[in-house]
Amino acid sequence: MKIELLREIERLVEGRAPESPTLEFKAGDALRNGGKNPSEMIKDISGMANAAGGRIIYGISEDGPKNDRCASNFSPVMDENVSADWISQVVASRTSPPIPSLSVQSIPKGSGRIFVVDVAQGNTAHQSLFDNIYYQRIGAQVLAMQDFQVRDVMNRRMGPVLNIALQRRITNYPKEEARGYHFYPTIQNVGHITVSNWRLRVLVPQLAYFLREKDNAIVLGGDRLVTTDLSRTETGMCNVYTYSSGALSTLNKEDLHPGELLQLQGGVALPEINLKVSNKNYENLKASSAAIYWFFYSLNARPLLGSLTFDEWCDF
Known part of the structure; x- marks a missing residue:
């Protein structure tokens, strides 16, 4: 299964796949167990959950214009203190309410690792506890939500799941x-x-x-x-x-x-x-x-x- 996933990721890089509302690429330096990195990770993951859900791949660098970024090369996560369990624990402890549907897969690549984080669409709004802000992925950007956007996402509970x-x-x-x-x-x-x-x-x-x-x-x-x-x-x-x-x-x-x-x-x-x-x-x-x-x-x-x-x- 991980071999198939790695091949899929390699095709994204080879084809210079563009980022989208449900797909984001992050270079390995964006995922470290320390500094501002955990807060940025929570911003990205909660933003995805507050939108339509999707996939974030840590270990791929991107280039291109701000609103038209594409996968460019592999840039694996090198911090040995980062693991799939660590990502899940940080998300569970630093979002409110905790994001329940999260899948994290770790794939070896060179001397580092690639982490594939699949985020389901939340049935309510999830807040980052690092700065107490609600974020949402809009297009290929993650922005702070306005009041009406937060209320709209919270109303998802009023509909079928x-x-x-x-x-x-x-x-x-x-x-x-x-x-x-x-x-x-x-x-x-x-x-x-x-x-x-x-x-x-x-x-x-x-x-x-x-x-x-x-x-x-x-x-x-x-x-x-x-x-x-x-x-x-x-x-x-x-x-x-x-x-x-x-x-x-x-x-x-x-x-x-x-x-x-x-x-x-x-x-x-x-x-x-x-x-x-x-x-x-x-x-x-x-x-x-x-x-x-x-x-x-x-x-x-x-x-x-x-x-x-x-x-x-x-x-x-």
Whole structure:
């Protein structure tokens, strides 16, 4: 898993990936167990939680204009007193309320380490206890929040809280030297408010579809509960699967109540998303970093988005 993550990070550097609202690069000197560094770390992490969540990679230097910074080179963290546990402990003790959803991974690189910090969007505003300021990542900058921004983030608790995922199973095809990847979405309401009038769109790269031998056409689920269309993303053309509360009303699944888990699979009505990777399409998929994206919309919930990178869903 760490090898795959390191390869993903190496591609970010090689491709000079730009920073974004959900991706930030920090040189290794930014992470030290002392001085002002812990307060800057809390500023960045709390700012990410108070925005849309995202990933901060410590160990990559960046360059370019202020609002258009790109990954430029590796600059590992050299302080031996810095560890994944130390980062988690500082965040837990120096944010109020403590940020609950934090994943920290440590990867060796040269004589130092790279730390990948994944921050989930908070369901309330988190304050830095170093200076008692609320921060928020806006674009590629972290700024102090104004009163109305703090109130807006705190109101997230007034809406539903959802966990959305793509479940995967694998089928091997030894004769074809191929592997099948089968997905279906799940939506879990982990909050206290019922979700209604919702729509989930899953974008899947066309390069990974099962193909008919005769006409080379894409095989799609031709049922009435899942609609399909086409869309273009940064990684190429995708087929779009759309699930909605209206379409599922015939199954009495239009409302998602607190604690309920909705599994969007089941026979012809809700077919799995079936992909196949072989020697014929692997290199093209890898070169295009073919990710799977999803977008969730509801009348009483904030829009949610997520993705599985190619390395996350494909282990061919």
